[in-house]
Amino acid sequence: MASPKIDPTLKKAAADGDAPLYAETVMIHPRTVKGTFRTWKWAAVAVLLAVYHLSPFLRWDRGPGAPSQAILVDMVGRRGYFFFLEIWPQEVYYLTGLLFIAAIALFFMSSLAGRVWCGFFCFQTVYTDLFMLVERLVVGDRAKRMALDRAPWSADKFGKKAVINLVWLVIAASCGVGFTLFFGDAPTMLTDIVTGNESAAVYGAIGVVGGACFLLAGYAREQVCLYMCPYSRFQSAMFDEHSLIIGYEEWRGEPRKPVRKGDSFENRGHCIDCRMCVTVCPTGIDIRDGIQMGCIGCALCIDACDAMMDKYKLPRGLITWDSIANQAARAAGGKGNIRLVRPRTIIYVALITLVGGLIVFSLASRKTTELNVLHERSPLYVQMSSGAIRNGYVLKVLNMVRQDRTFVLEVGGIDGATLSVVGGESNARSAELKVSPDVIGTYNVFVNAPLSALQGKRTPLVFTLRETSEGKVTRAESLFAAPDK
Amino acid sequence: MATIEKDSVSGQNTTGHEWDGIKELNTPLPKWWVYVFWATVVWAVAYWFLYPSWPTVNGYLKGSLGYSSRGELANELDIQKKARSAWLSKIEASDVAAIEQDKDLLRYAMAGGKIAFNENCAACHGVGGVGAYGFPTLADDEWLWGGTLADIEQTIKFGVRNTNKDSRQSEMPKFGADGLLKDDQISAVADYVLSLASKAPAKGSAGETVFTENCVVCHGEDGSGQAALGAPALNNQIWLYKGTKDAIVAQVTKPKHGNMPAWSERLEPSTIKMLAVYVHNLGGGK
Numbered sequence: 001m002a003s004p005k006i007d008p009t010l011k012k013a014a015a016d017g018d019a020p021l022y023a024e025t026v027m028i029h030p031r032t033v034k035g036t037f038r039t040w041k042w043a044a045v046a047v048l049l050a051v052y053h054l055s056p057f058l059r060w061d062r063g064p065g066a067p068s069q070a071i072l073v074d075m076v077g078r079r080g081y082f083f084f085l086e087i088w089p090q091e092v093y094y095l096t097g098l099l100f101i102a103a104i105a106l107f108f109m110s111s112l113a114g115r116v117w118c119g120f121f122c123f124q125t126v127y128t129d130l131f132m133l134v135e136r137l138v139v140g141d142r143a144k145r146m147a148l149d150r151a152p153w154s155a156d157k158f159g160k161k162a163v164i165n166l167v168w169l170v171i172a173a174s175c176g177v178g179f180t181l182f183f184g185d186a187p188t189m190l191t192d193i194v195t196g197n198e199s200a201a202v203y204g205a206i207g208v209v210g211g212a213c214f215l216l217a218g219y220a221r222e223q224v225c226l227y228m229c230p231y232s233r234f235q236s237a238m239f240d241e242h243s244l245i246i247g248y249e250e251w252r253g254e255p256r257k258p259v260r261k262g263d264s265f266e267n268r269g270h271c272i273d274c275r276m277c278v279t280v281c282p283t284g285i286d287i288r289d290g291i292q293m294g295c296i297g298c299a300l301c302i303d304a305c306d307a308m309m310d311k312y313k314l315p316r317g318l319i320t321w322d323s324i325a326n327q328a329a330r331a332a333g334g335k336g337n338i339r340l341v342r343p344r345t346i347i348y349v350a351l352i353t354l355v356g357g358l359i360v361f362s363l364a365s366r367k368t369t370e371l372n373v374l375h376e377r378s379p380l381y382v383q384m385s386s387g388a389i390r391n392g393y394v395l396k397v398l399n400m401v402r403q404d405r406t407f408v409l410e411v412g413g414i415d416g417a418t419l420s421v422v423g424g425e426s427n428a429r430s431a432e433l434k435v436s437p438d439v440i441g442t443y444n445v446f447v448n449a450p451l452s453a454l455q456g457k458r459t460p461l462v463f464t465l466r467e468t469s470e471g472k473v474t475r476a477e478s479l480f481a482a483p484d485k
Numbered sequence: 486m487a488t489i490e491k492d493s494v495s496g497q498n499t500t501g502h503e504w505d506g507i508k509e510l511n512t513p514l515p516k517w518w519v520y521v522f523w524a525t526v527v528w529a530v531a532y533w534f535l536y537p538s539w540p541t542v543n544g545y546l547k548g549s550l551g552y553s554s555r556g557e558l559a560n561e562l563d564i565q566k567k568a569r570s571a572w573l574s575k576i577e578a579s580d581v582a583a584i585e586q587d588k589d590l591l592r593y594a595m596a597g598g599k600i601a602f603n604e605n606c607a608a609c610h611g612v613g614g615v616g617a618y619g620f621p622t623l624a625d626d627e628w629l630w631g632g633t634l635a636d637i638e639q640t641i642k643f644g645v646r647n648t649n650k651d652s653r654q655s656e657m658p659k660f661g662a663d664g665l666l667k668d669d670q671i672s673a674v675a676d677y678v679l680s681l682a683s684k685a686p687a688k689g690s691a692g693e694t695v696f697t698e699n700c701v702v703c704h705g706e707d708g709s710g711q712a713a714l715g716a717p718a719l720n721n722q723i724w725l726y727k728g729t730k731d732a733i734v735a736q737v738t739k740p741k742h743g744n745m746p747a748w749s750e751r752l753e754p755s756t757i758k759m760l761a762v763y764v765h766n767l768g769g770g771k
Binding site for chain 1: 585588591592595611612613614615616622624625626627718720721722723766768769
């Protein structure tokens, strides 16, 4: 912990075993560090923010009348667009599949290399890094920030805090705006948002997402990982003794001892107890205590420790990615080896392949027409003056492509049944249905059948819909109701 | 006695009360809570000035924004009306036959007609025109007053047997109650009507004679009815007042007559047009 200032009375009470169970959290101000992993982390921040903010502006030509945004969730039009793909609401299972793959990929990553997601890619990490950068630019590094927090309120402190919060607000607002741009035409929306012409709902969404960003990355920080995030809790269940985690090589480091100039490293551990690994930690833990829940796997302690090792001409890697099995092997004097292929990782890869394959298969064989039949229930059936029975149906023809299509509707299963379409054919063997591009065509259809051809109260019947240009047939089953014979 | 002291652990004062050695802390309310409380007070006062708030002797304080929930509703209705007016004026300008020819107008009229039907007509005729005893089914192809689009529009506009001067009017004589036919004649004609209904007319029966002498004027020689007089067809299995012999005898003896309001006195012309199109397309329109 970044030594929180504790009230002396509390210390005394703690010694007496009389301490309150509640301890106030102290803001953690990690020291800035330079190194390989810090560079990778900055790269991740840049790439992820670029993807997040630029992808709504990618264009994808879908022809006239269709939105030209590559990635778009059109809530009003009830369509999801992803480049070449256009998803209808009933196909939301593709999203479920994608989320499933994302979850398993998270497990897979955790079982291989610990919490790399948390340390490098999670938006909490990305925005926390960004917000801390703002603090560093305005105030300075760890010591200055801690000093400012301790200092009494003054014009200087107020000014610095105000600048920090303002910049945070701008970043948070851009986070909120970026989110909403996936739900409408990004360029027009952005103009409308800036000029104040967007709807209250959009500003509300920006407020909620941006507000969450501001509070979580600005003030809650590691508390999110420790107390709010469920993933951080169950990721440890994906670890085993062969998972590469960030660990302190205790066999090499202990016994730790501060070092003075000229001291030799004979008969002592390599850890010089400089506490650099602790001060750079964004969650304020001491990695030397072993693997623990607070570790988000950001690898900044590795950077910090390696720098110190270099300084003392010791080999790097006192803190490093290593598996628990390896550490144990090395402690016993052996040589560890890295095992990436394990039953656990094989199962995760198999699951990802399976679900990914299912998604690809179902996308490849995706139907472009769907026929839904709703049997009219009032009246269930009507007897005509000729004695024939008639049933009403509402047919919903889903034309899931962006072109006009013509279908031929026929009814089967009952001898002598004829079709009538409101606004179209009447008492015909087949009827032509024209459906506009990318819509659900709704048709009121009546089927007439002679009483003699019916099997009592319910007779099954089948509607077949033949697309005229490609000849593909879609079927839908329904029932024909009649009075009991 | 109340002695307020400082608690060593929390640093807070106690209330000064003590019960068997247990003292209560007098922890102040959290600051954020107090701030939120005062913010709500400020909010409330601002609300008084902006929105309708306090009652006065002659009304209430209207607030500077001039808001009222009635006004909001009126506004929303207005917007709806404007959105519909383009369609409705088109429907009002077209005659019913033209509406059926135009695919878009037809779709609008079917949707609007359905709502108007459920609001005004379904109480008697049933949802979807299913009909009930005494209330004709509108989904079949037997029509008392004609099943063409024009007939249906006329019937909806002026109704049946009401006080409107253009209302459909006709009454079947009370053959039994007024002594026009004897009981055995009525029984015989009922049998003949049943034979007509099952498409096997009992030629040469006593009933046929009674039928020819009394009924063919309106119901036709083959019992196919006459829409101009509202005389129902008797040569099928569709009955308004049941198709049992008892029911037919009762109807001949002292007929029941339904009536229907003249909807032109209650509904907009465009609504009536939509209703006519909707009913015509319920399945039995001619």
